[in-house]
Every structure is written in C-alpha cells, then in structure tokens.
Amino acid sequence: MSQLSGLHPISRRALIGGFAASSALVVLHPFAARAANNQAHLRIMETTDIHVHVFPYDYYADKPNDTLGLARTASLIDGIRAEAGNSMLIDNGDFLQGNPLGDYVAYERGMKEGDKHPVISAMNVLGYDVGTMGNHEFNYGLDFLNKVLAGAGFPFVCANLTKGMLASDPKKDELMFKPYVIIEKQIRDGSGATSPIKVGFIGFVPPQIMTWDAKNLEGKAQTRDIVDAAKAWVPVMKEEGADIVIALSHSGIDGSGQSERMENASLYLAGVEGIDAIFTGHQHLVFPGPKDFDGITGADAKKGTLMGKPAVMAGFWGSHMGLIDLLLEKDGNSWKIISSTSEARPIYHRDDNRKIVADVKDKSEVLAAAQTDHDATLAYVRRAVGKTSAPLYSYFALVADDPSVQIVSNAQTWYIKQMLKDGEYKDLPVLSAAAPFKAGGRGGPDYFTDVAAGDIAIKNVADLYLYPNTVQAVLITGAQVKNWLEMSAGMFNQVKAGSKDAVLINTGFPSYNYDVIDGVTYQIDLSQPVRFDKDGKLINQDANRIVDLAFDGKPIDPAQKFVVVTNNYRAGGGGKFPEIAGDKVIFVAPDTNRDVIVRYIVDQGTINPSADANWSFKPLADTTAVFESGPKGRQYAATVKGAKIEDAGDGENGFAKFRLVL
Structure with a gap:
C-alpha cells in the first residue's frame, strides 16, 4: 500500500477531532480527518484469543486482574469507533475454552438447545460483524460448539475445515462453516455522502486441530492447508463482488519458510493475490510491536504489514484491541485501498515502579451478560x-x-x-x-x-x-x-563451561x-x-x-x-x-x-x-546462568531440590531475576 500523497502520519493523540463523544473531544484517525470527497476511512477492530476471559478476573488466583478481560477491551470500542469514519468488529477465534468459566459451562452447567453461552452473550452486546474458528473451539466437541454458535448474533466463517474427506478441488469441499461472507455496508466518505461497499471476510483454522482434537474430530472432519484454501476461495469472493477481502487467520506468523499444512501460516497467507489485509492470532503475541517478530523477512513489525499488506495480532485474553485502518478510494463503482495503518492498542500499562495500571474500565453491559455464570464459576472453583x-x-x-x-x-x-x-x-x-x-x-x-x-x-x-x-x-x-x-x-x-550469568532459557521454546x-x-x-x-x-x-x-x-x-x-x-x-x-x-x-x-x-x-x-x-565448573521467574518465587528459591538458586535482582516487566549455580 503506498502512502497517500501529502498525508503525513499523525499520532492519534496529536490530532483533536471536531466532534464530541461522551462530552469529551475525540482524537480522529488521520484517514478520517483528511478523507477527500471520493475517499473513506474504514477501521476494522479485532479481538482474538479471548479464551472465555469475559471478566477481568483470574479464577485460578481467585482475584481481579487488570491485564485481561473482554469487558475491558470492550470499553475501548466506543472511543475507537468515534475516532473512525466507519468501523467493523471481528473476532479471530479461541473464544470458547481457556479458563474455569469455560469448563464450568461445558462440564457443570451444560448447553441445552436455546441456551446462551456467557462468552457469546457478552460478544452479542458488542455488535460483532463476523468471527472465525480457533483451535480451542473444538475442545468440548462439535455438538457443544454447534449449540454455542447457535446463540451468536453474527456469522462465523472457516474456509479450511470440512465435514469429511477433502475433495480434489477445494471449492467442492463440504465445509463445516461458510468459507466466507461478503457484508455490504454503507460507508460515509470525506464529504459526508454515503455509498455501499462490499467487504469480504474469509476465515482459517490451524490444520493441526486434527491432531490436537482427534478425539472430537476424527471421522467427522478434515482440514486443508490454509494457503491452498485461500487460493481457491479468494477469487470466488472477488467474482461475487467483494471490493476488499479481509483474512481472519487464527494462525500466527512464522518466517521459517512456507510448508504444507503450516500451523502459523499468516505471512504466506498474506502473499495470496486478492487478500487485502490480515488479522492474525493463535501465538498470543502482539503485532505490530517492538520485538516479537523482528527480523522476519516479509514482516514489518514497525509498520504492521505482512508481505506489504496491513496486519495485526492483538495479544490474548483481551489484552489488546487490534486495529487496521484503511483509507479507501472510490474507483468507478468499486473501492480500493490506497493507504493503511495497523495498531494493537493495550488495555493496561506498567508504571515506573513496574506496577500494572489499568488504562480502561469495565463495560458494564458486557459484565452483566455473563454475571450469573461468573458467580456460579466462582462457587465451582472454590x-x-x-x-x-x-x-x-x-x-x-x-x-x-x-x-x-x-x-x-x-x-x-x-x-x-x-x-x-x-x-x-x-x-x-x-x-x-x-x-x-x-x-x-x-x-x-x-x-x-x-x-x-x-x-x-x-x-x-x-x-x-x-x-x-x-x-x-x-x-x-x-x-x-x-x-x-x-x-x-x-x-x-547452550552454555559454555566457565560462563558467568549466561542466559539459560530459550524464550522461543x-x-x-x-x-x-x-x-x-x-x-x-x-x-x-x-x-x-x-x-x-x-x-x-x-x-x-x-x-x-x-x-x-x-x-x-x-x-x-x-x-x-x-x-x-x-x-x-x-x-x-x-x-x-x-x-x-x-x-x-x-x-x-x-x-x-x-x-x-x-x-x-x-x-x-x-x-x-x-x-x-x-x-559445569565455575559456571552460572540466569533466568527470570515471578518475584513471589523468592520465598521458595532456597528450598528447591537438586539446584542451587540465588536471587539476582529485578528482571524486566515485573519479573525477578535468578542465578543458577551450575
């Protein structure tokens, strides 16, 4: 995407918009502020890897936690929509399993026909446009999943999961879900006039679910390579009139080279002709960002692009809201992207004392949607x-x-x-x-x-x-x-004998x-x-x-x-x-x-x-190595069997540093 001539990047905090929301001035995105008569700003918001974290609550520690929760992420939405000319909201998968609330509903409360799952009730409050499947959606079985999805007020798409054997042509696969949806939306341009745009969304799940959830899927489903499925279906979406195509990829970013049935295939998915932007997830990382994906050819972690196309990965458990902003220009009767920005906006930060500070409050309507099951989960886990x-x-x-x-x-x-x-x-x-x-x-x-x-x-x-x-x-x-x-x-x-404070842990493992x-x-x-x-x-x-x-x-x-x-x-x-x-x-x-x-x-x-x-x-003689752990581990360090561990001061981001004497 080429940068629009004369359009200079401006911080969202630097540009004050000309209208008020909740009686406060709003910071407009530059695309919204400067769009011409035949141009429009479209912001697409992402949640991903929520893992049933509706409340900002750690059920394992049995206490509130300011780093997580869809109710916190949701509180960003009104302001984010106000910054935009036009907006849409998507979920990128792994919403159904991952904490005791999910287990309580699956194993204790159960799901009867017509029941609403608390995470779906919470999502329905927010007005999602579309979602896709993550690998953890299948942990409780297909019958349970189908009952859950029946309560959703928005569609789910997945182009590489079939009901049975793969066909010779991907387009002939009997798919478990719609491969894509094309949503016709009225968007307002820079002059205030409205006109329709057709936005296509196509979804993908890691093929490895056939291994990870064989007990639930064997004999009932099959998966196709993500990139192969995209190459088959994206042209169909274009033929059906999609102005732009957005990939919902519950798959991470791996730059080691494309391979068959790749788990983290988003980088190579971005290379598929016709795809305009990529929402990623699965790895529980942040993109764009300072370090998680540095050095990967084709991934620009500063601009937030994969193969030159806008992309975002919004952390996990509601820690971030992913944003892709598109400046669109009308070309005859259709729209095309002429510029883009990407951002993963967090719900918290650490202060100078490394303490967690919440940047947002709960959205009460989201809490209310899951309150009964949250209370029951607390009794269950105690x-x-x-x-x-x-x-x-x-x-x-x-x-x-x-x-x-x-x-x-x-x-x-x-x-x-x-x-x-x-x-x-x-x-x-x-x-x-x-x-x-x-x-x-x-x-x-x-x-x-x-x-x-x-x-x-x-x-x-x-x-x-x-x-x-x-x-x-x-x-x-x-x-x-x-x-x-x-x-x-x-x-x-690897640690060389005689090394002092070598780094012990391979953080990529x-x-x-x-x-x-x-x-x-x-x-x-x-x-x-x-x-x-x-x-x-x-x-x-x-x-x-x-x-x-x-x-x-x-x-x-x-x-x-x-x-x-x-x-x-x-x-x-x-x-x-x-x-x-x-x-x-x-x-x-x-x-x-x-x-x-x-x-x-x-x-x-x-x-x-x-x-x-x-x-x-x-x-190893005269050798020490260092690693990070939680500060609360200091009380146990001297009692660890089979290892001599010493306190080595403070680590980064709230961790404590320890020394292992080898």
Whole structure:
C-alpha cells in the first residue's frame, strides 16, 4: 500500500477531532480527518484469543486482574469507533475454552438447545460483524460448539475445515462453516455522502486441530492447508463482488519458510493475490510491536504489514484491541485501498515502579451478560477436594524438578497403572511425561502456580493443568525415551563451561513442550548443543544433552519397552517430538488429565507433592546462568531440590531475576 500523497502520519493523540463523544473531544484517525470527497476511512477492530476471559478476573488466583478481560477491551470500542469514519468488529477465534468459566459451562452447567453461552452473550452486546474458528473451539466437541454458535448474533466463517474427506478441488469441499461472507455496508466518505461497499471476510483454522482434537474430530472432519484454501476461495469472493477481502487467520506468523499444512501460516497467507489485509492470532503475541517478530523477512513489525499488506495480532485474553485502518478510494463503482495503518492498542500499562495500571474500565453491559455464570464459576472453583501437605508452585519448573509437575506425574502414573493392570501391558514399566503450563513467559510475572499447604480446590487443579486434555499412553523404547528428553531439552540455550550469568532459557521454546519424564533419572548437559530443532528434525547427530539416563538405578536399555503416560496432544504428535505420534498410542482414556488429578487427590485425601529430584543439570565448573521467574518465587528459591538458586535482582516487566549455580 503506498502512502497517500501529502498525508503525513499523525499520532492519534496529536490530532483533536471536531466532534464530541461522551462530552469529551475525540482524537480522529488521520484517514478520517483528511478523507477527500471520493475517499473513506474504514477501521476494522479485532479481538482474538479471548479464551472465555469475559471478566477481568483470574479464577485460578481467585482475584481481579487488570491485564485481561473482554469487558475491558470492550470499553475501548466506543472511543475507537468515534475516532473512525466507519468501523467493523471481528473476532479471530479461541473464544470458547481457556479458563474455569469455560469448563464450568461445558462440564457443570451444560448447553441445552436455546441456551446462551456467557462468552457469546457478552460478544452479542458488542455488535460483532463476523468471527472465525480457533483451535480451542473444538475442545468440548462439535455438538457443544454447534449449540454455542447457535446463540451468536453474527456469522462465523472457516474456509479450511470440512465435514469429511477433502475433495480434489477445494471449492467442492463440504465445509463445516461458510468459507466466507461478503457484508455490504454503507460507508460515509470525506464529504459526508454515503455509498455501499462490499467487504469480504474469509476465515482459517490451524490444520493441526486434527491432531490436537482427534478425539472430537476424527471421522467427522478434515482440514486443508490454509494457503491452498485461500487460493481457491479468494477469487470466488472477488467474482461475487467483494471490493476488499479481509483474512481472519487464527494462525500466527512464522518466517521459517512456507510448508504444507503450516500451523502459523499468516505471512504466506498474506502473499495470496486478492487478500487485502490480515488479522492474525493463535501465538498470543502482539503485532505490530517492538520485538516479537523482528527480523522476519516479509514482516514489518514497525509498520504492521505482512508481505506489504496491513496486519495485526492483538495479544490474548483481551489484552489488546487490534486495529487496521484503511483509507479507501472510490474507483468507478468499486473501492480500493490506497493507504493503511495497523495498531494493537493495550488495555493496561506498567508504571515506573513496574506496577500494572489499568488504562480502561469495565463495560458494564458486557459484565452483566455473563454475571450469573461468573458467580456460579466462582462457587465451582472454590470447592475443596482434598489437602496438600506442602506448597504447590511452578516458579522453578523450568530449572529444577518441581512440585507442580510432580503431582501431575504422580496422578497420571496412579491412573494408568489401574487402567493397564489386567491387560497385555501390565508387566511393563510405566513412566509419566508432564510439562509446566504456567511458567511466566508471555503470561507475565504472576503467571505461575502457587498453592499454599492445606485445602486444595478445583481452582487449584485447573491451575495445575490448564487444558482439558485427555489421558493417553504410548509404547516406546528406551532410545525413544532419550530422544523425547533430548527434544524437551531444547528449552535451554547452550552454555559454555566457565560462563558467568549466561542466559539459560530459550524464550522461543514453549514451556508446555518442556516435558519432564518421571520414573527415570537423568541429567542435562548444557554445554552440548541441541540434538533436534523445534520441528523434531535431527540437526546435531552427535549431540547428547541427556546424560546418565537410568531406569531402576541402571543405565537405560535402548531396546527396553516402556509405557509412557501423557496427554492426547503429545501422544498424537503435538510438539513434533521425534517418533511420538498416534501409531505409538496403546491406551486412550475417556478421562481428562484434570479429572484424573482430582480423583487422585480425593483418593489420597492428603497429597505430598514434594519433587523427587529425578533430574538435574550436569555440573559445569565455575559456571552460572540466569533466568527470570515471578518475584513471589523468592520465598521458595532456597528450598528447591537438586539446584542451587540465588536471587539476582529485578528482571524486566515485573519479573525477578535468578542465578543458577551450575
């Protein structure tokens, strides 16, 4: 998009508009302020990855949280609309699952025909024009999803999800949803005159849902490559008269090169001819922004463009409102884009003391729409199911054996031994793989599990295990156990012996892929390079980060068979761990991992979550490394088993810095 001649970028705070909203002067976007007679400003607003966060409330911590909530994002909308000549509102997926409110409705309250889901009730208040599917929309099954969507006052589109096998031609696929909608809208130009524009919206979901939610989708659905689906349907939209085409891509930005059935395909989707702008999500990051996507060819993180086209990613849980502003010019009877800007506008900031300061207040109508279910969720999550004899915390889950991960493994092992006790695998050794889900990172310095000794409630179990995964078990060899751990060790940067305060954590490696395997003992040699890349491809054949791997006190036999209990995501190939896929699965449970943890706690009465320190880092002489965690972790640092951790001062953005003595 070329910048309009004579139009200079102006901050939205620098230009005061000529009309009032709520008795206050409004800051007009430059496009709205300066549009000529045959030009119009169209602002499209995005929410994405809401994950049922309607209220600014952390159900796990059981307290308000100013960094999240659709009710906060919604309060931006009136002002944002007032800044614009014309506006539309879209949702980019992952609205249905992700916190105890979603679980309460799915598992306790249920959805009967005609019921309204609280997140849909809240969204209906705001007047969305269209939405698309995210991968988490399928976590509770298709019947549940269909009942939820029936209550929406706006359409949903998805061009790459079918009801069955893929056709030879994408346009002949029997799709589960409409691939696109074309909305005819009256827009006001710079002179005040109105005329129609046809805005097309097409939606996409990551193809990987067929792995992640196989239990809900296998035999009922199939997915097509995002870019292939776009190339088929966008020309059809143009033929049907769409002036502009907007992609709703619940898919992130990955610049590693285009590949078939890519999970984060938005960069290459932007290259499809006929697409004019891209809304992205899924990665829980911010675009445009200062650092998340720097250095990716084709992605301009300062201007907010992908392949030269306007794009935005609006964080997660309502943390930001995504905005794409388009300056349109009438060309005969149709409209074309002549300039654009992109912005991800936050709902909070940190002050000079690094404290969170809310920039907006709640929109009361949104709260009211979900209030009854919010109150019921609070009662639901506060139910006690047992006791814990020691604190459960995840502040050091990435650097030492950890009680929050330990209790998950204890519950999984307890469960699978019961399930297999009378079958053909009853005599095989059982191992358990579990990962920390709340380990800071993008979630912020408070995004950690922290449960005091004493009563343990459902909210604490949901805090230990964030996702409604189901239990599965795989049958693998000792050699495959080692490679599983080698892949997991990609969490850490290589550290040269003798280094002082080397950066320990590879921030590009998701914590949910850092599996600890219980039932074996091992050390991680940080002086070694990684053996596998992020896609499970062997890149350093001679690298061996996992050393002294032993079972039952003896070096592990590479040929020995092991049952490893995990979740459906990992067992089905999620995370691309080498040789771990559906063909290794020997047991598919009807129970979620969360339910198993609850049952284990009820069975035990009082649990002992103390970590057994079955893994540690190999000592490196005169070597230290640093990492960030939550400041509240300082109270536990001296008690961590198998690791010497020191306070190293303050980190960035509210985190604390710690030193690991190797």
